[in-house]
Structures are given as structure tokens and as C-alpha cells.
Amino acid sequence: MKLATLKDGSRDGQLLVVSRDLKTAAIADGIAASMQRALDDWAFIAPQLQLLYERLNAGKASAAFEFDTQKCMAPLPRAYQWADGSAYVNHVELVRKARNADMPDSFWHDPLMYQGGSDDFIGPNDDIELQSEEWGLDFESEIAVITGDVPMGCKVQHAAQHIRLLMLVNDVSLRNLIPAELAKGFGFFQSKPATSFSPVAVTPDELGDSWKDGKVHLAVRSSWNAVLVGQPNAGVDMVFSFPQLITHLCKTRNARAGTIIGSGTVSNKDASKGFSCIAEKRALEMIADGAASTAFMQFGDKIRIEMLDKNGKSIFGAIEQSVVEYHQK
Amino acid sequence: MKLATLKDGSRDGQLLVVSRDLKTAAIADGIAASMQRALDDWAFIAPQLQLLYERLNAGKASAAFEFDTQKCMAPLPRAYQWADGSAYVNHVELVRKARNADMPDSFWHDPLMYQGGSDDFIGPNDDIELQSEEWGLDFESEIAVITGDVPMGCKVQHAAQHIRLLMLVNDVSLRNLIPAELAKGFGFFQSKPATSFSPVAVTPDELGDSWKDGKVHLAVRSSWNAVLVGQPNAGVDMVFSFPQLITHLCKTRNARAGTIIGSGTVSNKDASKGFSCIAEKRALEMIADGAASTAFMQFGDKIRIEMLDKNGKSIFGAIEQSVVEYHQK
Numbered sequence: 001m002k003l004a005t006l007k008d009g010s011r012d013g014q015l016l017v018v019s020r021d022l023k024t025a026a027i028a029d030g031i032a033a034s035m036q037r038a039l040d041d042w043a044f045i046a047p048q049l050q051l052l053y054e055r056l057n058a059g060k061a062s063a064a065f066e067f068d069t070q071k072c073m074a075p076l077p078r079a080y081q082w083a084d085g086s087a088y089v090n091h092v093e094l095v096r097k098a099r100n101a102d103m104p105d106s107f108w109h110d111p112l113m114y115q116g117g118s119d120d121f122i123g124p125n126d127d128i129e130l131q132s133e134e135w136g137l138d139f140e141s142e143i144a145v146i147t148g149d150v151p152m153g154c155k156v157q158h159a160a161q162h163i164r165l166l167m168l169v170n171d172v173s174l175r176n177l178i179p180a181e182l183a184k185g186f187g188f189f190q191s192k193p194a195t196s197f198s199p200v201a202v203t204p205d206e207l208g209d210s211w212k213d214g215k216v217h218l219a220v221r222s223s224w225n226a227v228l229v230g231q232p233n234a235g236v237d238m239v240f241s242f243p244q245l246i247t248h249l250c251k252t253r254n255a256r257a258g259t260i261i262g263s264g265t266v267s268n269k270d271a272s273k274g275f276s277c278i279a280e281k282r283a284l285e286m287i288a289d290g291a292a293s294t295a296f297m298q299f300g301d302k303i304r305i306e307m308l309d310k311n312g313k314s315i316f317g318a319i320e321q322s323v324v325e326y327h328q329k
Numbered sequence: 330m331k332l333a334t335l336k337d338g339s340r341d342g343q344l345l346v347v348s349r350d351l352k353t354a355a356i357a358d359g360i361a362a363s364m365q366r367a368l369d370d371w372a373f374i375a376p377q378l379q380l381l382y383e384r385l386n387a388g389k390a391s392a393a394f395e396f397d398t399q400k401c402m403a404p405l406p407r408a409y410q411w412a413d414g415s416a417y418v419n420h421v422e423l424v425r426k427a428r429n430a431d432m433p434d435s436f437w438h439d440p441l442m443y444q445g446g447s448d449d450f451i452g453p454n455d456d457i458e459l460q461s462e463e464w465g466l467d468f469e470s471e472i473a474v475i476t477g478d479v480p481m482g483c484k485v486q487h488a489a490q491h492i493r494l495l496m497l498v499n500d501v502s503l504r505n506l507i508p509a510e511l512a513k514g515f516g517f518f519q520s521k522p523a524t525s526f527s528p529v530a531v532t533p534d535e536l537g538d539s540w541k542d543g544k545v546h547l548a549v550r551s552s553w554n555a556v557l558v559g560q561p562n563a564g565v566d567m568v569f570s571f572p573q574l575i576t577h578l579c580k581t582r583n584a585r586a587g588t589i590i591g592s593g594t595v596s597n598k599d600a601s602k603g604f605s606c607i608a609e610k611r612a613l614e615m616i617a618d619g620a621a622s623t624a625f626m627q628f629g630d631k632i633r634i635e636m637l638d639k640n641g642k643s644i645f646g647a648i649e650q651s652v653v654e655y656h657q658k
Contacts, residue, residue: 185511
């Protein structure tokens with residue numbers, strides 16, 4: 001099934017069930033007020049949402065209305081955990097190579113993962129508010145899963161069963177703040193502003209046989225100012241599957257329902273597939289020409305991130321955002 | 330006023346108002362079901378909680394009962410953000426000196442802060458479940474604030490008004506996992522298991538003139554296996570005040586209601602004040618003797634963290650936990 005969260009002026013929004021074709025939606029009235037509520041009691045709530053989903057797809061849901069992604073918050077507008085992996089190691093190797101830094105061999109078998117801020121996600125069509133173009137704003141196109149409760153020490157063979165939903169992510173980064181911040185040794189903080197997510201989160205069964213071995217075997221399409229710049233296949237060159245990322249997260253602690261885990265920027269070794277973040281494009285330029293010629297995003301720039309199924313239909317709806325200058329309220 | 334969260338089998342527990350002397354409590358019936366609910370609508374809810382607090386202190390609250398910290402969850406059992414600063418730079422310098430690493434001068438004017446996991450906090454008397462003593466479990470005694478909504482770009486002079494509550498923290502760390510994890514460059518993750526908090530969170534006015542310049546001018550008392558090992562004054566050697574830490578957090582993003590910001594391990598330059606984490610004790614041993622002789626916490630070890638007011642009364646109640654071996658459920 002497909003779920004979304006409607007802007008209703010509240011912090012958590014209103015849970016929506018969305019039809020498979022993304023054309024209609026219905027409020028999950030009397031089932032669960034919010035996405036987090038559904039995740040908190042998934043075994044009880046999900047079957048009820050599924051029934052509504054089936055009625056909606058059959059055109060039989062009462063009070064169905066036209067689905068409008070402009071009115072969507074992130075599926076989870078705020079979450080108790082957002083942990084982002086870096087499973088496409090090719091991306092990491094490329095970016096490091098551009099600055100003449102070797103990549104430790106351990107990166108191929110020990111996942112990189114950072115803890116992100118999760119209190120203030122933004123919706124799929126919300127503006128990216130930026131104070132200074134000098135900070136080097138970059139998009140990063142990723143896939144994420146939302147989990148149920150996962151016990152500490154969960155083994156990889158038990159991890160997949162805890163995956164409830166999948167989404168697309170724009171893991172917005174401020175590239176020019178990263179070097180100084182990482183040099184301090186405590187990871188990302190100011191260099192990671194609010195993250196945005198696709199309009200819709202879907203259960204794994206919606207992906208059919210494109211969901212296999214804990215990976216999504218479809219292309220993530222990134223268009224920057226209406227030009228398609230990347231379409232790497234997310235099932236190719238993903239060194240750590242989502243179950244492996246879950247296992248990494250839970251080595252020393254539990255993960256509780258509503259935990260979001262990201263794949264990291266999707267990247268293929270085949271450079272003809274383009275790029276899912278500007279940093280990668282710049283890395284290739286530096287390796288080829290000794291200098292990067294592509295600038296990061298400017299005020300007014302637009303980014304669109306989408307995934308199509310084998311029939312060319314959008315699965316999650318599109319993240320489509322503009323960069324605007326931030327004026328403090 | 331003083332607030333706590335009662336274990337009731339739910340994920341968020343039941344909000345309690347606790348008397349100033351920590352002897353009685355009353356359920357915030359009909360006011361707010363949970364701490365997060367209160368924080369989400371603080372301007373409306375807090376005055377109602379305050380009235381109940383006054384009735385409770387006067388012995389006039391109906392249905393008051395004996396307050397038992399054993400039945401407490403963390404004041405916020407799960408939060409949308411947990412960001413921990415490192416404001417006692419003396420602590421950072423000492424730990425680095427022990428391993429012959431210089432500390433960048435920037436650490437004195439640019440705060441260190443890491444994003445922590447916030448989906449699964451543990452209560453003040455809950456066991457610390459540990460899989461392996463080899464991981465080097467350490468306590469870290471800290472103070473934290475809980476904020477309301479803070480806008481991106483908030484100036485330091487406007488930050489203090491967003492502080493709603495204060496708590497004590499045990500920022501449990503797995504010391505032997507830290508070096509390899511920080512070497513990867515993405516900050517702490519597996520080295521920071523579930524964090525625990527004091528039974529009670531208090532509004533700043535409860536601290537009287539001990540709350541000044543955005544700092545708490547009282548000692549944080551840490552007792553390890555019933556021996557008082559540290560009592561540094563949290564108002565001394567705190568290089569960055571809580572308003573400064575808030576400003577750091579909000580440089581590139583909003584912080585939403587219920588954000589928890591920690592001070593970092595409380596540490597005084599005056600070594601006679603003892604230590605608030607074992608790593609600091611070991612650092613002093615390494616500097617003096619070339620080797621650390623004090624081991625990290627073992628199964629069965631106990632840690633107690635508390636703060637007394639000028640009259641010797643406990644402000645937050647005590648964090649008092651045992652380390653136990655984890656058996657996967």
C-alpha cells in the first residue's frame with residue numbers, strides 16, 4: 001500500500017492512504033491519526049489501512065479526493081531516528097579520490113552511517129530555505145526504509161522483516177561546511193540542514209520483484225533544473241543492503257518504530273548513469289581536469305527526484321523542490 | 330515546576346507533575362497525556378501544569394501519590410532530537426593530551442556537538458544492558474536542556490527564552506568502540522548506546538540564582554559503586570553556555586519542540602573536583618604514569634548521578650543504574 005501525510009496545520013499532519021496510481025487519496029479516518037501512530041501499532045493498524053487501500057484502488061472508497069503532493073508533508077514529518085548509511089561505496093571512493101585521499105579498505109565491509117537530525121523534515125514540494133549560497137548546497141538522491149521495533153543485536157537474516165515502508169530522500173547537504181565540520185571529528189551537524197522525502201511511502205510489496213535481497217532494483221532519477229542528470233540503478237553497486245544497514249545500526253542499541261534508515265547517495269560505477277549529487281559530478285571534473293567547473297545549487301534552482309516502475313509509472317511521487325533565500329521569521 | 334513520566338506500558342508514558350521535594354506526584358490528568366504533548370503546546374499547557382504543581386506542593390492535589398523514581402521513564406522516553414555538545418573543553422583537552430593529540434585552538438570558540446540517537450532513551454533506574462565488557466562502558470554525567478521551537482539562525486540573545494526544562498543525563502559511551510568509529514569520519518554511532526536521564530525535568534526557575542548566564546552553577550555529583558568520584562561545578566569551566574549551544578545547533582536549521590541539548594561531560598580544571606567519566610580519570614593516569622590503571626565499568630557496577638541545591642536537597646532525583654549483561658530477546 002501507499003501512505004502519505006497531509007498538511008493540516010498540526011505537527012504530525014493527517015495520515016492518508018493513496019491509490020497505487022497516485023491519483024486519489026482518502027484520510028485514514030478512524031484508523032490512525034498519524035503515520036507514527038500507525039507505525040507504533042503496525043500489526044493492528046496496517047491491515048485496516050490495507051483494506052482502505054484496496055477500496056481506494058477499486059474506486060470504492062467513500063470521501064476519496066484528488067491526491068495533491070503540494071499538500072504533503074514528509075510521510076513522517078518528524079521522526080525519532082534518522083540514520084543515513086553510505087552503501088554506494090563507489091560514491092565515497094570517487095569523492096575521496098578527487099581530493100587525493102585514499103579510501104580505507106574497511107569501507108567495503110564496515111558500513112559508514114551518520115546520525116541525522118529528525119525533528120524537522122520538510123515535504124516533497126517544500127522550498128529548501130538557505131541563508132547563504134556560499135555554503136554550497138547540494139542535493140543527494142537516496143532511498144530510505146522505515147522500520148518497526150528492532151531489537152539490539154538483530155542478526156542480518158532477521159532484519160528484513162522489520163522493514164515497514166520505503167521512501168525517496170533528498171539528503172540536502174551544505175558541501176562547503178563539511179570539511180571543517182568533519183575535521184572536528186564528531187561527524188555532520190550544521191552541514192546537514194532539513195531533509196526532504198517523497199510524497200508517498202510504500203510497503204515493500206508495492207515494488208514487486210524490484211525489491212530483492214534487501215535492495216531496490218530500479219533507477220533513481222534526478223533532474224536538476226529540468227535536465228535529467230542521473231539515473232543510476234539502486235540495485236547495482238549497493239555494497240550494503242538495507243538489512244545489513246539495520247544490523248549495523250542495532251549492534252549496541254534497539255531501534256524503535258519509525259526509525260528511518262537511508263541508503264546514502266545512489267551511485268553506479270558506470271559513469272554513463274550520471275550522478276545523484278553535484279559533489280560526484282565535481283569529483284569527476286577534478287579527476288579529469290584538475291578543477292571542478294560545476295557550481296553547487298543557487299537560489300532559484302530546482303531539483304526533482306523520482307523512481308519509475310518497469311511500466312514507467314511513478315512509485316513514490318516526485319520530490320520537487322526549489323532553493324530559496326531564507327529570511328529569518 | 331517539576332515533571333516526570335510514569336511507566337504505564339505505552340511508548341510515551343504518562344506525564345506526572347512532581348512536588349518540589351520529590352515526595353509526591355499527580356498525573357497530569359486532563360492537561361497533557363505525555364511530555365511531548367506538553368512541549369508541543371507549551372504556552373497553553375504549562376500554566377495548567379503549574380497550577381497543579383502549586384496544589385501538589387501545598388498538599389492539596391487530589392489523587393496525589395508517593396513519587397517513586399523506579400517507576401519513571403526518561404522525562405522524554407523518546408525525542409525528536411538529541412544533540413550533545415562538549416562545552417567543558419577542559420575535558421576534551423585532557424582526553425586528547427593523554428593520547429598525545431593536540432587540541433585545535435578552534436575548540437575554544439566553535440562548539441563540538443554530535444547528533445545522538447533519540448528513539449529509545451532509558452529511565453533513571455533502568456539497567457544499562459551491555460553485550461560485551463570489552464566495549465569499555467563508561468558513564469558521562471551531564472546536564473541537558475529541552476527546548477521549544479527555535480527558528481533557524483536564532484541569535485544567542487534570543488536563545489535562552491526557548492529553554493523549557495533541564496535534566497541530568499548519563500550519556501553512556503562505549504569507549505573501546507570510539508577510536509575506530511571516529512576514524513571513519515562520520516562521528517559516533519555504535520559507540521553511543523541508549524542514553525538515560527534524571528527522573529525529573531525542571532523549569533529553569535526551580536534553580537533560582539543557580540541558573541545564571543545560561544549555565545547551572547551547582548555541582549554534578551557522580552558516585553561509582555557508592556564512592557563519590559566527582560563533584561565538579563557545572564557553572565565553572567563551561568566554555569559554551571546553553572544559549573550558545575542552541576545557536577550552534579540552529580545555524581542551518583530549525584529545532585523543533587522537544588529538542589534535547591546536552592552540555593557534554595561536566596569537568597573542572599581543578600582536579601580535586603574529581604571526574605564525571607572514567608575516561609578522564611584514565612587520561613590523568615596516562616599523563617602521570619604512562620598507563621591507565623582504572624578499568625571501565627563491569628557487569629554489576631553501579632552509577633549514581635545527582636545534583637543537590639544549596640540546601641542539600643536533590644533537584645532532579647538521582648540517575649541510579651546498574652550495568653547488566655544483555656541477552657537478546
